[in-house]
Structure formats: structure tokens, C-alpha cells
Amino acid sequence: MNAKFGKSGFLTRFYLGRDWRQILFWIIGLAGLMASAAAKFDGLYGTEKAMASISATLKTPAMVSLFGPFSSAGELNPAIIYAAEMMVFMGLFTAMMNIYFAVRNTRAEEDSGIAELISAHAIGKQSQLLAATLELIVINLLAGIIEALGLQTAGMTGSSLEGNWLFGLGLAAFGIMFGAFSLLVAQLVSSARSATMGSYLVLGILYVARMGTDVQNPDYTWFTIFGWIEKLSIYVDNNWLPLGLMLIAAVLTGSVSFAISNKRDVGAGVLPQRNGRQSASVFLAGPFSLVARLERTSIIVWLISLPLLGASYGSIFGTVGDILKTNPTMAKLIGSAAAAKAGQGIVLSFAATLCIVFALVATIPALITVLKINGDEKKGYLEQVHARGISRLRVFASYTGISLITGTIGLLLGIIGMAVAGNSTMSHPIDLPRYLRAFVGYWPALIVAVGITLMLVAFLPRLQQLAWIIPIYGMFSLYLGPLIDLPDWTKNISPYGWVNNVPVKAIDWGTAGWMTALGAALIVIAYLGYRHRDLTIN
Amino acid sequence: MAVVSINHLKKHFGKFQALKDVTFSVNAGEVFGFIGPNGAGKSTTIRTLLGIIRATGGSAEIFGQDVWQDAVNIHKRLAYVPGDVYLWPNLSGGEAIDLFLKLNDQKHNEKTDELIKEFDLDVTKKCRTYSKGNRQKVALIAAFATDADLYIFDEPTSGLDPLMEEIFQKNVLQLKAKGKSVLLSSHILSEVERMCDRIGIIRGGKIIETGTLDEMRQLSRTSVTVTTRTPADALAKLGAVHNFTPVAGTTTKYSFAVDSESLGNVITELTKFGIVTLQSTPPTLEDLFMRYYNQEEGDQIER
Structure with missing residues (x-):
């Protein structure tokens, strides 16, 4: 036992001690979001009328695709609406938190060589994995308990003790399950980057699958794993079965991880490593092509995922815009031509919400690339490049260039994927240029996001990870903000919030212009800062 | 240049x-x-x-x-x-x-x-x-x-x-x-x-x-092992001689280090006691560096 798991407790305490700031940040973020939203719901949906109206909205296919099915047959109350709006969203964030911690304490440690140092001490072969697992369990339980207590304190009308605890503990189990998935991915691949990417791929595929089944037939959602979180049916049936399923899935995945970790070498993955080229291709000739080559796999994955994400949302446009089905009375009343027009309107406003999602998702690879300016520096990769006849401008411009190109193409492909798939399902398709208004609208926001991140890279390299607040906050304020009725200023502190409601409305060229100029100015200032400071060396 | x-x-x-x-x-x-x-x-x-x-x-x-x-x-x-x-x-x-x-x-x-x-x-x-x-x-x-x-x-x-x-x-x-x-x-x-x-x-x-x-090397010390005819403990008083130690069990065998630039003077001094055997080793690089790395001339590494 000692040979395998010796000193696991010590390591767990060590990890918790080292990570407590990050843990606090995530838990306060998640539980704070839940509790503050819960506190508002009685005010928001206190009246029958408000509840009826939101319930109608939540039943539209567009909303179902984003938040999960809303099928409350019985009496409505704010708590039921709250659970319907928050569950999928909170699940997504909880899964992200777990991917972060799971990779951080396994693959990232192996990449940096710390795992090797630790293994050389009198600890068990599996202790590091066990400690990482225990840390995840502690974090999730802590988050779950605090979330449940937060709901208890908020005391929404219609909430119950059982429902509150099922919500919190359900999220904890969901988190532990995704943490286990991520730990498994970390065993299979051979670097932290691949582990994070692989984990997000799993999350993305399950999330999109859930969306598909929710719109078509919610019964199939049981097969999507992600959908288990909806099946908890909080405040309605309070079903504990999915929580059990999550824990079983976590245990099964966990056992596989431990079995693999028992056999594999430290620092290596299970998937085979191929040999590389004898010499560099003609395309690998400078810093720009170097960054492109290094990011190649990641760029390809993003540029395939975004149009697929777009297409999977687009594939439900036919259902979303079909007023004859969703609201037959109204369709009859206004006639078929007007109904088609109204259907297009609904689709466009759904597309407007989706384009925010694409803009945020396209921002992720863009930020990952610019954050590597310091990341690669710290790892020592760039020392040789700087020592050659390469100016800092070229290094800076190469990373920034690849970042903007990936982000731009990603956003464009996401929107096109949505438009093409959407139009193929609609009886009255919408012109592509109309959809592309969203591209012109959100592209400047992408530039500003990259600009702000580069400012951090140049002036506050130690705090550069704070850049992730930009897309995460953007997601929160624009996706969820309107539903929980946040004031307008909360939307306006995110660059994505400055964009008007494209593609429903026409492009606001003035805003697009000054935002692009602002983004460009931030990039130039960041370069000047980067040019004049010490490079981030270890 | x-x-x-x-x-x-x-x-x-x-x-x-x-x-x-x-x-x-x-x-x-x-x-x-x-x-x-x-x-x-x-x-x-x-x-x-x-x-x-x-x-x-x-x-x-x-x-x-x-x-x-x-x-x-x-x-x-x-x-x-x-x-x-x-x-x-x-x-x-x-x-x-x-x-x-x-x-x-x-x-x-x-x-x-x-x-x-x-x-x-x-x-x-x-x-x-x-x-x-x-x-x-x-x-x-x-x-x-x-x-x-x-x-x-x-x-x-x-x-x-x-x-x-x-x-x-x-x-x-x-x-x-x-x-x-x-x-x-x-x-x-x-x-x-x-x-x-x-x-x-x-x-x-x-x-x-x-x-x-x-x-x-000139700035450094040469180590010398010498056997003399008569006891030569007086050498210890010379400024250029360091770490003067009689070899245990003998009365006329010594080992010491000499500042390289004063080697000639010390040898002249030694001849007065009659040299039987003399072994001189120029400072090895290790000696040289040890001396530089360790020397404390009031400028200890500051934090």
C-alpha cells in the first residue's frame, strides 16, 4: 500500500496549500454567482405574469439549446425557473474549474519536471495522482457545500432544503466526474497543453450532444452524460439518481486512470510519439512560421471545432424559426408570409446570442497564443530566438499575428458554419451577408480583447492569466446577464458588450471603427512596453 | 581590438x-x-x-x-x-x-x-x-x-x-x-x-x-614539501609562507604554501637549513579557484 500511495495525504495537503488562492478564486466566483442570482430571482419572477412570460421563452427551441429543456407541468415558482436557467451554465463552469485543477496537478507537473523530483522521494508511485484526485474531491465538495448554503440563505420562493443540497452536491458530483475525465485524458496524452485541449474537446462534444438531444428528444439526453445535470430535476422532482450515475462514472474513469498511471512512465503518455522530420521544411523559416508550426495542431482543432459548433447550433434553426409549430395561434393570426418573416426574426435574435458565444470561443485560441509570448519565454524556448538576429518586434508580431489570424478565421467559420447549417434547415433562409454582420460587429471586440491581454503580457506578466476574465466575464454578462436582469453597466465593462445587437440590427460602423482603433492602439502600446522591459526569464 | x-x-x-x-x-x-x-x-x-x-x-x-x-x-x-x-x-x-x-x-x-x-x-x-x-x-x-x-x-x-x-x-x-x-x-x-x-x-x-x-598563477601560492638537515621552524615567521605545518612523526619535514612571487626568496632562506629533498607543486587550477571563490575581503555576497 505504501509503495503505491505513501505520503498521498501529505501531498494533498501540499497541493491544497499551494493552490488555495486559485481555489478561493474559483469557489467565490461560482458560489457567489449562484447565490447572488438566487437572491434576485424572487424580485425578477415574483409575479404570475413574469413567470408565464419567462416560461414561454424558456420553452422555445433556442432557449432549450442553450439552457436545457424546460418542462414544468406543475405550478411555476422562481426556484424552478432559477434551476432551469442556471443548471447547464453552472455545470459548464464547474467542469472548466475541474479541467484547470486536474491538468495543473498532473500533466503540468510532469512537463515542468517537478513530478520527477517528487517521485524520487519516498512517496508511492500513485501518490501524485491520488493527491490530485483527492484535491479535486475536496475542492468540489467545498464548492458544492458553499453553493448549497448560498441557496439556503437566498431562500427563493419554491426552493427546498433537499433541492438546495441536491443542486450543490449535484454540481460537486458533476465536477468530480469531469475532473476524472480530465485526469484520464492527462494519462493518455503527453503534455499539459494536449491534456487541456483534449479535456475541453470531451466537454465540448458532450455539451453539443446534449444540445442536440434536448432539442430533438430530451429522453436521449440521458446518453449524453453532460445532460445528467439537467435530469437532477431540481426543485421539481429532486432526482438523486443522476448524482449516483455521475459518481459511478467518476469511479470507473478514475480506476482506468490509476490502472494506466500504474503502468506508464513519468513524463510519457500512452498514445505513441512519432519521430519528426530529419530537417526543417522550407516553410519553417522564421519566428512567424515557427509560431504557426508550433500552434499547428491547436489551430487546426479550433478551426474545425468552431464551424462544427456553429453548424450544430445552426441545425436547429429550422425548429427555432418554425412559428407554425411553436406558436400556431399567432402564425394563423398573422398569415404565412408574416409568420415566415417573424420566424426569421426569431432566428436572427437567436443567432445574435450565438454569435456572442462564437466570438468568446474564438477569443480563447487567440488569447492562448499571445499568452505564450511570456509562456515560451519562461520555459526558455525563446532564449535561442532572441540570441539570433531576430528583433523583439518580430517575435511580438509573430505571436500577435497568429493569434489574430486564428481568432478571426475561427469567428468567421463559426458564423458561416451556423449560417450554412441554419439555412439548410429553414424553409425561408436568410442571406449570408446578414449573418456576417455579426462578424463585422464582434471582430473589433476580439481585437480589443487581444489588445488588453497584450497589455498584461507587456506590463504585468505575472498577472497575465487575469486575461481569462475577459471571455469568462463576457460569457457571464452577455449569456446570462439578460436573464437575471443585470444592470446595463455590467454588460458595458466587457468589450463584447459594446457591440450592438448584430445581426438583428445593422452594423454600427462608428463603434466598429473606434473599437478597432482602440484595439490597435493597445497592441502598439503593449509592444512598446514589451520592447523596453526585461524578458521574463526563469 | x-x-x-x-x-x-x-x-x-x-x-x-x-x-x-x-x-x-x-x-x-x-x-x-x-x-x-x-x-x-x-x-x-x-x-x-x-x-x-x-x-x-x-x-x-x-x-x-x-x-x-x-x-x-x-x-x-x-x-x-x-x-x-x-x-x-x-x-x-x-x-x-x-x-x-x-x-x-x-x-x-x-x-x-x-x-x-x-x-x-x-x-x-x-x-x-x-x-x-x-x-x-x-x-x-x-x-x-x-x-x-x-x-x-x-x-x-x-x-x-x-x-x-x-x-x-x-x-x-x-x-x-x-x-x-x-x-x-x-x-x-x-x-x-x-x-x-x-x-x-x-x-x-x-x-x-x-x-x-x-x-x-603568479598571484597564487605554490605548495612546497621539504626535508631539511636542521630544524627549520623559523621559516614560519616569513611573511610569504602560509600554513606552515611540520609533518607528523618527523622533526625536519615540513609542508607549507608560498606566495608564488616570493618563491625565490624562500628557497634562498631554506638553503640556510640545508635542503635534503624539495618538492614544489605549482598551484593547481582548483587551488587557484578555491582561493578566489572563498576569499573574504570584507565583500561578502550581499543580498
Whole structure:
């Protein structure tokens, strides 16, 4: 036992001690979001009328695709609406938190060589994995308990003790399950980057699958794993079965991880490593092509995922815009031509919400690339490049260039994927240029996001990870903000919030212009800062 | 003519003074050994020379150009190998070597192939699978294959086996034969002794000595073991004699160290006692460096 798991407790305490700031940040973020939203719901949906109206909205296919099915047959109350709006969203964030911690304490440690140092001490072969697992369990339980207590304190009308605890503990189990998935991915691949990417791929595929089944037939959602979180049916049936399923899935995945970790070498993955080229291709000739080559796999994955994400949302446009089905009375009343027009309107406003999602998702690879300016520096990769006849401008411009190109193409492909798939399902398709208004609208926001991140890279390299607040906050304020009725200023502190409601409305060229100029100015200032400071060396 | 000239260079990281006063120059066509204990400021000096970090005070020039302002121009004529080589894990060794050459507008040529063969490197392996020594080989091959005027090596052989170490030295001596300048930071004293024309010793962020090895030997002590006809304990009183110890079990055998420049005087003094046997060992490099590394002349390493 000692040979395998010796000193696991010590390591767990060590990890918790080292990570407590990050843990606090995530838990306060998640539980704070839940509790503050819960506190508002009685005010928001206190009246029958408000509840009826939101319930109608939540039943539209567009909303179902984003938040999960809303099928409350019985009496409505704010708590039921709250659970319907928050569950999928909170699940997504909880899964992200777990991917972060799971990779951080396994693959990232192996990449940096710390795992090797630790293994050389009198600890068990599996202790590091066990400690990482225990840390995840502690974090999730802590988050779950605090979330449940937060709901208890908020005391929404219609909430119950059982429902509150099922919500919190359900999220904890969901988190532990995704943490286990991520730990498994970390065993299979051979670097932290691949582990994070692989984990997000799993999350993305399950999330999109859930969306598909929710719109078509919610019964199939049981097969999507992600959908288990909806099946908890909080405040309605309070079903504990999915929580059990999550824990079983976590245990099964966990056992596989431990079995693999028992056999594999430290620092290596299970998937085979191929040999590389004898010499560099003609395309690998400078810093720009170097960054492109290094990011190649990641760029390809993003540029395939975004149009697929777009297409999977687009594939439900036919259902979303079909007023004859969703609201037959109204369709009859206004006639078929007007109904088609109204259907297009609904689709466009759904597309407007989706384009925010694409803009945020396209921002992720863009930020990952610019954050590597310091990341690669710290790892020592760039020392040789700087020592050659390469100016800092070229290094800076190469990373920034690849970042903007990936982000731009990603956003464009996401929107096109949505438009093409959407139009193929609609009886009255919408012109592509109309959809592309969203591209012109959100592209400047992408530039500003990259600009702000580069400012951090140049002036506050130690705090550069704070850049992730930009897309995460953007997601929160624009996706969820309107539903929980946040004031307008909360939307306006995110660059994505400055964009008007494209593609429903026409492009606001003035805003697009000054935002692009602002983004460009931030990039130039960041370069000047980067040019004049010490490079981030270890 | 000086290829590298550094004058009163200072570098502070916040309150910590990494470099307090570094002054030395590397002349054209010479191999300059840059040595000092861990944490003395060797790598900081080299990184300042490369324009990776910016000096707080003083000046540093390479080829007569400012290392910060004209970094790119300087780097076109320079090759560098760090002590810890980190390479992109998903590139192959061959790709990394070619990339480094291209970054200096140079091409993979026969010399490169020769070096790959000499250093016995499998260039098709991904860099993530390389050991420390193999990563160093990648950087060394790229540097030696680069046609530059100045070569900077920062503890380049710390991960190499003795066979490879030999090949490294051979290549450095070839550079020297071609009239190239080399700045070599190293802990391997035999390497320094064999190749370096001049040496600079840094300690606690200050250059404490520069000169040729012979000059430094002059400043150091020779150890002497002597047997005399009559007891010679009086020698202990001489200022140039240190650590005077009678050998246990004898009455007329002693060992001591002599300041090298006073060796003649001490021998003259010794003859008065009648020399039976005399064994004198010039200071080994190790002795020399121990003395410099340890000496405490009131300037202890400050934090």
C-alpha cells in the first residue's frame, strides 16, 4: 500500500496549500454567482405574469439549446425557473474549474519536471495522482457545500432544503466526474497543453450532444452524460439518481486512470510519439512560421471545432424559426408570409446570442497564443530566438499575428458554419451577408480583447492569466446577464458588450471603427512596453 | 581590438543587486574564460550582453554597438549556447537546428551534417524526448554551424559526456584557429585551462580578477614539501609562507604554501637549513579557484 500511495495525504495537503488562492478564486466566483442570482430571482419572477412570460421563452427551441429543456407541468415558482436557467451554465463552469485543477496537478507537473523530483522521494508511485484526485474531491465538495448554503440563505420562493443540497452536491458530483475525465485524458496524452485541449474537446462534444438531444428528444439526453445535470430535476422532482450515475462514472474513469498511471512512465503518455522530420521544411523559416508550426495542431482543432459548433447550433434553426409549430395561434393570426418573416426574426435574435458565444470561443485560441509570448519565454524556448538576429518586434508580431489570424478565421467559420447549417434547415433562409454582420460587429471586440491581454503580457506578466476574465466575464454578462436582469453597466465593462445587437440590427460602423482603433492602439502600446522591459526569464 | 567591452555594468532586480560592477573585455581572436561560483552573476551578465535583460547602469558593447539598442545587428554576427537548453517539445532536433540557422539567414550545409555526425545526434527525435545532453547538442550544433564572429557559451557542456566534451573543445579550438572570438562561461576547469587565453573571475556580482592563467598563477601560492638537515621552524615567521605545518612523526619535514612571487626568496632562506629533498607543486587550477571563490575581503555576497 505504501509503495503505491505513501505520503498521498501529505501531498494533498501540499497541493491544497499551494493552490488555495486559485481555489478561493474559483469557489467565490461560482458560489457567489449562484447565490447572488438566487437572491434576485424572487424580485425578477415574483409575479404570475413574469413567470408565464419567462416560461414561454424558456420553452422555445433556442432557449432549450442553450439552457436545457424546460418542462414544468406543475405550478411555476422562481426556484424552478432559477434551476432551469442556471443548471447547464453552472455545470459548464464547474467542469472548466475541474479541467484547470486536474491538468495543473498532473500533466503540468510532469512537463515542468517537478513530478520527477517528487517521485524520487519516498512517496508511492500513485501518490501524485491520488493527491490530485483527492484535491479535486475536496475542492468540489467545498464548492458544492458553499453553493448549497448560498441557496439556503437566498431562500427563493419554491426552493427546498433537499433541492438546495441536491443542486450543490449535484454540481460537486458533476465536477468530480469531469475532473476524472480530465485526469484520464492527462494519462493518455503527453503534455499539459494536449491534456487541456483534449479535456475541453470531451466537454465540448458532450455539451453539443446534449444540445442536440434536448432539442430533438430530451429522453436521449440521458446518453449524453453532460445532460445528467439537467435530469437532477431540481426543485421539481429532486432526482438523486443522476448524482449516483455521475459518481459511478467518476469511479470507473478514475480506476482506468490509476490502472494506466500504474503502468506508464513519468513524463510519457500512452498514445505513441512519432519521430519528426530529419530537417526543417522550407516553410519553417522564421519566428512567424515557427509560431504557426508550433500552434499547428491547436489551430487546426479550433478551426474545425468552431464551424462544427456553429453548424450544430445552426441545425436547429429550422425548429427555432418554425412559428407554425411553436406558436400556431399567432402564425394563423398573422398569415404565412408574416409568420415566415417573424420566424426569421426569431432566428436572427437567436443567432445574435450565438454569435456572442462564437466570438468568446474564438477569443480563447487567440488569447492562448499571445499568452505564450511570456509562456515560451519562461520555459526558455525563446532564449535561442532572441540570441539570433531576430528583433523583439518580430517575435511580438509573430505571436500577435497568429493569434489574430486564428481568432478571426475561427469567428468567421463559426458564423458561416451556423449560417450554412441554419439555412439548410429553414424553409425561408436568410442571406449570408446578414449573418456576417455579426462578424463585422464582434471582430473589433476580439481585437480589443487581444489588445488588453497584450497589455498584461507587456506590463504585468505575472498577472497575465487575469486575461481569462475577459471571455469568462463576457460569457457571464452577455449569456446570462439578460436573464437575471443585470444592470446595463455590467454588460458595458466587457468589450463584447459594446457591440450592438448584430445581426438583428445593422452594423454600427462608428463603434466598429473606434473599437478597432482602440484595439490597435493597445497592441502598439503593449509592444512598446514589451520592447523596453526585461524578458521574463526563469 | 575589443569585440566585447563591458564597463561598470550593473543590474538590479528590485532590491537585489545581481551585478554590482562588472568590467572586462574580450579581444578579437581570443577565447575568454568567464568563471565564478554559482549565483555570482555569470548568466545575468551574458543575458545582458544578449539584450534579453536591460542593464541598470554602466555600459556593454559588442562589435562597438550597444547591446540593448542594436541587439538585432549584433545578433546577426553572434552565436549563443545557454547552459539550460529548452526546445519546443513538438519540433524534431533537425527542425530546431535548421530553424536556428535560418533565424540567422544561414543554411543547413555540409558543416551542419558533419557536426550532427560528430556529436552523434539522432535529429529525427522530437525534442521532448531528448535528454539534457542531447538538447545541448542541438544548440551546440546550431551554434558551431553558424558562421559568426563571436560565440558565447554559457556552461555549454554541463550535460555532455567526456567524449562529447572533447568534441566541443576541438570545435572551440577550431574557431580560435579561424580567428573567431569566444566568451566561455564554465565550471569545468580543465576546459578553461586548455582553451582560454584570458580569464575573468566574477563573485557576488563583481569582477574580482582578470588576466591570463599564468598571471593568476603568479598571484597564487605554490605548495612546497621539504626535508631539511636542521630544524627549520623559523621559516614560519616569513611573511610569504602560509600554513606552515611540520609533518607528523618527523622533526625536519615540513609542508607549507608560498606566495608564488616570493618563491625565490624562500628557497634562498631554506638553503640556510640545508635542503635534503624539495618538492614544489605549482598551484593547481582548483587551488587557484578555491582561493578566489572563498576569499573574504570584507565583500561578502550581499543580498
